[in-house]
Amino acid sequence: MPEDQATPVPGLTADGVFSGGGIKGLAFAGALAAAEEAGYNHWHELAGTSAGAITAMALAVGYDARGIKDALDAFDFQRIADYGSPVHLIGAARNLIFHESVVEGDELTDFIRALLDESHTNGVHADMTFGELHSLEPKRTLVVVGADIAHSRTVQFPLDVSLYTDKQGRALEPDEFPVYKAVRCSASFPYFFPPVGDLLDASTKKRGVIVDGGVSSPFPLFIFDKPEPKHPTWGFHLHGGVDASETEPSYREIGGLGWPVEMLEGILTTAMNALDKFELRRFASRVIPIPTGRVATLNFNLSEEEKAYLYDSGYKAAKAFFAAQPVPENSYGRTLAPPPAARA
Numbered sequence: 001m002p003e004d005q006a007t008p009v010p011g012l013t014a015d016g017v018f019s020g021g022g023i024k025g026l027a028f029a030g031a032l033a034a035a036e037e038a039g040y041n042h043w044h045e046l047a048g049t050s051a052g053a054i055t056a057m058a059l060a061v062g063y064d065a066r067g068i069k070d071a072l073d074a075f076d077f078q079r080i081a082d083y084g085s086p087v088h089l090i091g092a093a094r095n096l097i098f099h100e101s102v103v104e105g106d107e108l109t110d111f112i113r114a115l116l117d118e119s120h121t122n123g124v125h126a127d128m129t130f131g132e133l134h135s136l137e138p139k140r141t142l143v144v145v146g147a148d149i150a151h152s153r154t155v156q157f158p159l160d161v162s163l164y165t166d167k168q169g170r171a172l173e174p175d176e177f178p179v180y181k182a183v184r185c186s187a188s189f190p191y192f193f194p195p196v197g198d199l200l201d202a203s204t205k206k207r208g209v210i211v212d213g214g215v216s217s218p219f220p221l222f223i224f225d226k227p228e229p230k231h232p233t234w235g236f237h238l239h240g241g242v243d244a245s246e247t248e249p250s251y252r253e254i255g256g257l258g259w260p261v262e263m264l265e266g267i268l269t270t271a272m273n274a275l276d277k278f279e280l281r282r283f284a285s286r287v288i289p290i291p292t293g294r295v296a297t298l299n300f301n302l303s304e305e306e307k308a309y310l311y312d313s314g315y316k317a318a319k320a321f322f323a324a325q326p327v328p329e330n331s332y333g334r335t336l337a338p339p340p341a342a343r344a
Contacts, residue, residue, distance in 0.1 A: 012039035013231045015224045016059065018052025020214035021238035022189065022297030025051025026072055026307055027290045030314030031236050032065035038322035044231060045224045047143040049213035052236070053186040054112060057179060060133060060142040062121030069311065071115060077300040079107045105184075105193045112180045112187070130158040130182075131175030145213030145220050146185040151201055154216040155208075156223075157182035164199040164208060171202065185210040192298055221283060225330040232328040232336050235287040236318075242291050285335075286328030290317045 014035075018028060028051070041064070048056035058068050113126040123136050133142060144157040155163075158174035165171055185196045188211040196210040213220075221235045291313055295306055302310075329335045 011041065013042040013044050014040045015045040015231065015233040016043050016047075016056065017219070017221050017223060017233060017235045018046075018048035018055045019219040019235070019237045020048075020050030020052055020212065021292065022051055023077060023299055023302060024238045024292040024295050024297060024310060025055060026302075027238060027292060027310040027314030027317075028052070028055045028236055029065055029069040029072060030311040030316075031288055031290055031318035032059075032068065032314075034315050034318035034322060035234065036065050037319070040234070044139065045141040045143070045233075047145065047220050047223045048186070049145045049218055049220065050187045050189070051238075052219075053144045053183045053213065054115070055236075056142060057112075057144070057183050058115055058119075060137075060140060061116060061119045061124045061128075061179075063115075063119065067120075071118065073307075075111060075114075077302065080111065080300050105188070108187060108193060109180070109184050112183050116180055126180060127178055128180075129176050129178055133179055134175070141224075142179070143220070143223055144179075144182040144186050145217045146182070146188075146196075146210045147213055147215040147217070148201075148208045148210050149190075149195075149215065150207060150209040151204065154213070155185070155210060157185065163202055165202050167198060167200065169200070169205075172199070186213045188212050189298065190215065221287065222331045225332060227332050227334065229330055229334055229336045233286055233330065234328070235283070236290065236314075237287050238290050238292050240292060240294070242293055283329065283331070285326050286330070288318050288321045290314050 018025075021027075032055075043059050046056040046060050048054070055068065058071070063071070116124055116128060117126040121136065123132065130142070134140075143159075146155040146157065147153070148155050158177050161172045161174040161177045181196065187193065188195050190211050193212075197207050199208040199210060200206065201208050219235065219237055221233070224233055292310060293313070295302070295310060299306075327335050
């Protein structure tokens with residue numbers, strides 16, 4: 001934690017939207033620490049894609065910035081690359097054939113479930129549903145974004161669960177859908193993690209193939225916009241490069257035996273960033289751009305120095321953002337100045 005981190009000022013409420021970014025989501029913990037210092041301790045509506053969905057979920061079940069950092073520090077992320085074989089290439093090839101991915105994905109599922117199970121909020125557990133979450137905090141909303149590439153659409157959990165049935169043809173209810181499963185859907189980076197495929201489209205009766213929400217909506221910034229906002233929406237956006245302006249290009253090595261995964265990651269990351277570039281510039285008053293240097297999205301073997309860099313980058317970016325006393329404007333052209341306590 002940075003030495004100059006101040007004592008949080010309690011009391012302000014905001015909505016939070018978090019972008020995708022794989023392992024780079026470690027930076028969100030630092031950004032949230034700075035947001036707490038600016039007074040934002042209460043999150044009303046939360047949304048995210050991929051790593052952002054994990055962060056939004058953690059906040060929704062009672063984690064704060066320190067709790068998220070501690071949980072991330074305690075987990076060995078190398079476990080997520082569960083190839084299922086001592087020889088990675090053999091395991092990856094086998095998984096591509098049988099699981100539609102190079103890893104099995106069980107460790108990622110277990111990590112998401114453990115975050116729920118280890119929450120200090122009464123009533124939160126690994127298999128909790130969206131209905132149970134809503135009953136714990138009726139005023140809070142959690143939206144998790146995925147993509148059904150078999151039906152070419154964005155899927156917003158829990159609302160769009162009603163579009164699907166289970167394998168027995170029974171209609172699915174949004175309130176009965178497990179939170180962990182929605183987040184796992186959103187974090188299914190194509191070809192690396194297996195898609196979630198046990199949902200059948202209610203109209204086509206065909207299997208949905210639910211993958212990383214970043215394929216269609218990497219940063220759903222406008223999801224909570226209203227004509228008359230009651231509190232601001234702050235967007236937390238991860239990007240390559242070394243400064244908030246995003247002018248420094250990042251570079252990824254594509255070659256060697258791992259080139260298929262590296263190329264796919266490059267294609268998807270480029271497409272995701274391109275989708276958001278215009279909106280980020282138009283709505284800079286409410287987006288915290290967090291540079292992540294040259295840390296790769298799927299590098300689960302980070303050094304302690306790289307972990308510290310991501311946390312500090314998130315903290316410094318959000319600290320500077322709130323110090324500038326931003327007045328956020330939403331897609332309706334409405335602004336909502338933070339109260340004096342946040343601008344002092």
